[in-house]
Amino acid sequence: MESASGCICRVLLFPTEFYPMAQPTAQEQYMLELVNRARLDPTAEAVLYGIDLNQGLLSGTISAAQKQPLAFNPNLIGSARDHSQWMLDTDTFSHTGAGGSSAGDRMAEAGYAFTGSWTWGENIAWRGTTGTPNVTTSVGSQHESLFKSSGHRRNMLNGSFREIGIGALTGEFSGYNAVMTTQNFAKSGSKVFLTGVAFDDGVIDDDFYTVGEGLGGITITATRQSDGATVQTSTYGSGGYQVALAPGTYEVAFSGSGLNQTIRQTVTIGSQNLKLDLATDQLPTPATNPSPNPALSDLAPESPALTTIGEYGNVTLNHQWQTVILDKTYSNPVVIVSDPTRNGGDPATTRLRNVSGDSFQIRLQEPNYKDGNHTNEQVSYMVVEAGDWQLSDGTQLSAGTTSSNRLTSAGFDSVNLAGFDAAPTVLSQVQTYNGSDWVITRVKDRAPTGFNFGLQEEEALNQGSHVSEAVGWLAIAAGVANDGDTLLQSQTTGRRYASDRATVAFNANFDAAPSLIAKLGSFYGADTANLRLDSIGKASFGVRVAEEQSLDAELNHTQESVVFLALEGQSGILSGLAA
Structure with a gap:
């Protein structure tokens, strides 16, 4: 991991992002929800998978404190997908990519601007089968394996990161039909994000996002109470969203795309990201991460099952x-x-x-x-x-x-x-x-x-x-x-x-x-x-x-x-x- 520090001017309100609009798939959204679940309660995630939070690390390396949720960044999605595709195309499993590039090189090349105080990290994983891979169960199993690995767990629970890109692609790898996944983590400058996911909880009624439950096209409008300034975005097809906001108190409204009412919630943005989900079976939705965690049995591995x-x-x-x-x-x-x-x-x-x-x-x-x-x-x-x-x-x-x-x-x-x-x-x-x-x-x-x-x-x-x-x-x-x-x-x-x-x-x-x-x-x-x-x-x-x-x-x-x-x-x- 690399880091640097510097000084940039403070901006009060950031406009809607105009990155190239790479959008997450439902499976990539699901993996982000798993990552953010772990960041919400690191100890609970460790207990879920039967390990100590600092297993394989010096005591206290990872604190049990809640970490800020991560927001998708389209450029990071692009860099993650490009690296996953390169690994599939070249039959190579490595953080060193095309032309000897590092993960930071690839993020910058994809258009992610490293300014002010910045840092980055990367996790990679793959899973193969002789049959047709189930991408959903594969990314669930990859999340478990990454969390159990000490170095990958440190990246996943690094409190400095604010943004993420996930690229989960399918293809042939080492003679198997594989799901190749790259996670690109980053933080740049002073932007803070309101992020979350809109879902109906209709596939598995567990108060947690499941592939097939995402609600796309919902409009999110954030209105700052101090001066009425507004910023607006809409949910991806996967149901996820993110919007950069300056510090302040906002009324956040969810509307349109089949909602029979406008849902409003007041949130306060400080120095860290905030997660606000819309679960339409439980209205109104509080500004917290989804809970409780799903059991491991809900993430059944594909066949053949690795042990x-x-x-x-x-x-x-x-x-x-x-x-x-x-x-x-x-x-x-x-x-x-x-x-x-x-x-x-x-x-x-x-x-x-x-x-x-x-x-x-x-x-x-x-x-x-x-x-x-x-x-x-x-x-x-x-x-x-x-x-x-x-x-x-x-x-x-x-x-x-x-x-x-x-x-x-x-x-x-x-x-x-x-x-x-x-x-x-x-x-x-x-x-x-x-x-x-x-x-x-x-x-x-x-x-x-x-x-x-x-x-x-x-x-x-x-x-x-x-x-x-x-x-x-x-x-x-x-x-x-x-x-x-x-x-x-x-x-x-x-x-x-x-x-x-x-x-x-x-x-x-x-x-x-x-x-x-x-x-x-x-x-x-x-x-x-x-x-x-x-x-x-x-x-x-x-x-x-x-x-x-x-x-x-x-x-x-x-x-x-x-x-x-x-x-x-x-x-x-x-x-x-x-x-």
């Missing part, structure tokens, strides 16, 4: 055990954790214990020959429900657990896979702490039908066997993918990484540093080793293969491949279908 299959996040840890509380509850969770950063020079790996349906414990472990104390490091983690899954773009994903006590010096165990057309990206992790000796996993012989793995203790002890441990694994089709809301990339690199620091580049076009789970992806060198990471950015990350010195002093390791899974943002959920 939450996992979540990811980041944690700072050291040698002390700490507990990670999960956002969801899982029946058979598989936890995969990245090899750590390299803030401390001593060897270190991650160990888990007490993996349960809603939490796990994690710490750093040094080899036995070290003192065991380690400075803070950062790791990303992924929790997946065990099973075979397919993301909305068709990407295959499988996860499971097995058990082993076999060290690499004694051989490898096998895991069978099904459903992959090529060798997948494979990540593995010891899930238990049955044995206190340092232990990691090594993977080799990846194929569409399976892979081999072994346990590895520090080199001086890597003979015989280790206490039997549960081992979790995750296999995902290699490449850039997304689940409809989250951009991700999984890859196994070529054999070109060793003890010297090197850089691994992302193919995915991330807007910021992603959550990164990276490990050794091969077994060309038998000495005990794992990865250490640094400089994780939006385009690449630094890596080196790190041995330990329990047996000898040398640290040189032969070239290995690196396996990684990068997911957009610092936390989020992953959705999919049972395969």
